[in-house]
Amino acid sequence: MTLRSLWSRLKGYVIIRVAGKAVEDFINEAYKSGVELWNLQRIDERSILCNAYLRDLPEIGRTLKRTDCAGRIERKIGLPFLMMKLSRRKGFAIGAILFSVILYLLSSFVWFVNVVGCEKTSPDAILEFVAKQGVKAGVLRREIDSTSLGKAILAEFTGLAWVGVHIKGTTVNIEVAEKTLPQARSGIIHLVAAEDALVTNMIILAGEPLISEGDTVSKGQMLVAGVIVSPYGYEDRDSDKRRIINAKGVVMGRVWRTYQGVLELVQEIETETGRVEKAGSLSFGPYELRIGPESAPFRTYNQDKSVWEVPLLGRVKPLIRLSATTYRETEKYVEVVDKDRALEDLKEEAFAHVKAKIPRGAKILDEREELKYPEERKWVYTLTIETLEDIAQERSEDREVEH
Numbered sequence: 001m002t003l004r005s006l007w008s009r010l011k012g013y014v015i016i017r018v019a020g021k022a023v024e025d026f027i028n029e030a031y032k033s034g035v036e037l038w039n040l041q042r043i044d045e046r047s048i049l050c051n052a053y054l055r056d057l058p059e060i061g062r063t064l065k066r067t068d069c070a071g072r073i074e075r076k077i078g079l080p081f082l083m084m085k086l087s088r089r090k091g092f093a094i095g096a097i098l099f100s101v102i103l104y105l106l107s108s109f110v111w112f113v114n115v116v117g118c119e120k121t122s123p124d125a126i127l128e129f130v131a132k133q134g135v136k137a138g139v140l141r142r143e144i145d146s147t148s149l150g151k152a153i154l155a156e157f158t159g160l161a162w163v164g165v166h167i168k169g170t171t172v173n174i175e176v177a178e179k180t181l182p183q184a185r186s187g188i189i190h191l192v193a194a195e196d197a198l199v200t201n202m203i204i205l206a207g208e209p210l211i212s213e214g215d216t217v218s219k220g221q222m223l224v225a226g227v228i229v230s231p232y233g234y235e236d237r238d239s240d241k242r243r244i245i246n247a248k249g250v251v252m253g254r255v256w257r258t259y260q261g262v263l264e265l266v267q268e269i270e271t272e273t274g275r276v277e278k279a280g281s282l283s284f285g286p287y288e289l290r291i292g293p294e295s296a297p298f299r300t301y302n303q304d305k306s307v308w309e310v311p312l313l314g315r316v317k318p319l320i321r322l323s324a325t326t327y328r329e330t331e332k333y334v335e336v337v338d339k340d341r342a343l344e345d346l347k348e349e350a351f352a353h354v355k356a357k358i359p360r361g362a363k364i365l366d367e368r369e370e371l372k373y374p375e376e377r378k379w380v381y382t383l384t385i386e387t388l389e390d391i392a393q394e395r396s397e398d399r400e401v402e403h
Contacts (some may be wrong), residue, residue: 012054012078019047020069029063054080075275095289099282103322110144111137111310112171120178121159129156130174141167170308187397188226189246193217194359194393197253207247223251223392251392254365256384257357259350263342263379267335272302275329283321298329343371343381350383362389 018026023046030037035056041049052060064071113135115123130136133152135144146165153163153174162177191207199215207224211217224247279292296303304326309318347369358364366386374380 008051008053009078012076012080013051014054014057014073014077015049015051015075016060017043017047017049017072017074018064018069019071020067021046022067022069023048026063026067026069029067030060033059033063035059035063049074054078095291099280099289099291102282102320106308106310106320106322107170108141109137110135110139110141110167110170110172111308113137113174114171115174115176117176118178121157121176126153126157126174126176129153130172135172141170144172188244190222190226190395190397191224191247191249191251191392192395193219193221193223193251193253194391195219195253195255195257195389197255197391199223199251199253199391200388201252203250205248206245207249209249211251217253217391222395224249226397247394249392250390252388253391255362255387255389255391257354257387258382258384259353260380260382261346261350263337263346263381265337265339265342265377265379267337268332269335270300270330270332273329273331277327277329278325279327280322280324285319292325293327296327298327300330300332302328302330304328339379343379346381347383350381354383354385358385358387359389362387 020026027037027040027048035052037050037052039049039051043049060071113127113130115126118126130149130153133149135149144165144167146167150163150165153165153176154160157176159178160176161179164175166173166175196219197217199211199213199217201213202209202211202223204224207226209224211221211223217223226247227245275298277293277297279290279294281291282289306324308322310320364385364387366384368384368386370382370384372380372382
């Protein structure tokens with residue numbers, strides 16, 4: 001929220017609709033009279049929406065009469081209007097103050113502890129350890145030393161390479177990164193196809209080739225097999241000194257990668273209008289206090305909802321439950337896109353998508369583009385890139401040497 005917006009809310013302002021044959025005269029007369037108008041939006045040829053301070057309403061009324069225009073207040077915003085509502089509803093005001101005090105007090109405590117990044121290390125073990133260090137639901141936020149806690153977790157769990165502890169609101173997030181140790185290869189190494197391809201030439205340094213130049217291979221298909229031999233040759237199966245020869249070599253192949261994108265020439269777009277309503281509730285056992293509307297006051301809207309619950313031992317349902325909901329009004333409209341610009345963007349996306357999959361060292365042989373119109377107001381763009389690359393990829397097979 002900007003300083004101007006905050007100041008406007010403190011002083012109080014209204015959104016008014018002005019209609020008439022001389023709307024421009026109303027705007028000019030208002031400015032001459034010292035009335036400050038902002039955020040002017042034209043609705044049609046004879047009406048506008050604008051914002052004005054509460055203090056200027058009397059002068060706006062006189063200006064409307066002088067210019068033969070009609071005005072209507074669409075919305076009242078700011079502290080003065082809120083105070084008027086609260087003065088008429090004292091119980092509501094007391095509840096709102098109580099709600100704010102309880103919310104402030106509860107926000108001083110930690111109610112949730114999360115652990116992310118674990119694969120081998122148990123998150124429950126980390127949660128149990130930090131609980132012994134005093135980090136658990138109900139502890140004051142200021143009592144938690146993030147740096148010391150991170151060092152303690154690293155010292156306790158030797159499989160972790162890094163620990164980060166972050167306190168956000170009422171939640172403690174523990175992010176961990178585990179140590180990655182190089183895995184020793186076991187068994188026989190074969191060469192398999194990394195992509196669907198047409199084999200052009202091969203250089204086999206070790207192993208038994210299973211394909212020939214000119215063959216079409218599928219992704220994952222074995223190209224060169226690793227073998228088990230004895231010091232006396234392949235046929236001597238009685239020897240107890242067999243050894244593994246892993247497949248090695250280069251298999252060059254032509255690979256075709258394709259990307260297809262659809263361009264809708266007429267698009268339905270949904271945007272937020274700027275109108276926002278907020279609602280909240282505080283539940284304490286069977287009692288509930290609500291602030292704001294019970295449901296969305298808009299026909300179309302986006303909704304953000306946050307819920308905080310305070311558990312109590314021995315209870316299935318939480319003792320205290322806070323919720324805050326924000327409704328943002330939206331509107332939909334149809335837009336005809338700029339065909340040339342949209343097509344250029346689609347081409348850039350297609351080239352970026354395909355080239356990201358091309359391995360380093362590959363040679364681009366050909367690029368083909370195709371544009372079709374299967375339906376009215378719709379284009380289908382297809383990009384195909386042909387490359388020459390080494391398609392051999394190592395794959396380990398866990399297999400023991402027979403004696």
